[in-house]
Amino acid sequence: MILPIVAYGDVILKKEAKEIEKDYPNLDKLIENMYETMYAAEGVGLAAPQIGKSIRLFIVDADPFSEDEPALKGFKKTFINPIIIEEEGKEWGFNEGCLSIPGIRENVNRKPKIVIEYYDENFNLVEEEYEGLAARVIQHEYDHIEGVLFTDHINPLKKQLLKSRLNNISKGNVKVPYRMKFPKS
């Protein structure tokens, strides 16, 4: 089932999400719906707060980036209760977008290497290292469960210039090719 994606301006996107237990009701179905929703919107990542659930869960499928970075071929993963335990290296910039902030892309600086600990969809504890674009996609989604958006990383002057466009998104005055839930419409 495709779920509506919560738009910029909704308070749920600014909240720190809560950890979940293994017996979280209908978790398999929720994850399946999140994949369906992400693919329908042509995204490479989706975090639970973006579909209205303030829980520490996100999914990624960065396969569309594999033309530029072959290592991302089939890079599809579910992250439950993740913790980024290390982030290192010299920050690099990349033009990021977000399904909750349609039509806006901005350069965001992030560190290139991470170590992350999380539970997979079968609740097995995993520790892995990622770098480059894979790390980038994870960092963006991880921010969502911490209540942080990519627009929080851009400088105040640039953000000021985006203010009216962001306001229009929260009011639903924006054309989007997928289902959204607008906080102020």
Ligand code: NI
């Ligand atoms: Ni996003």
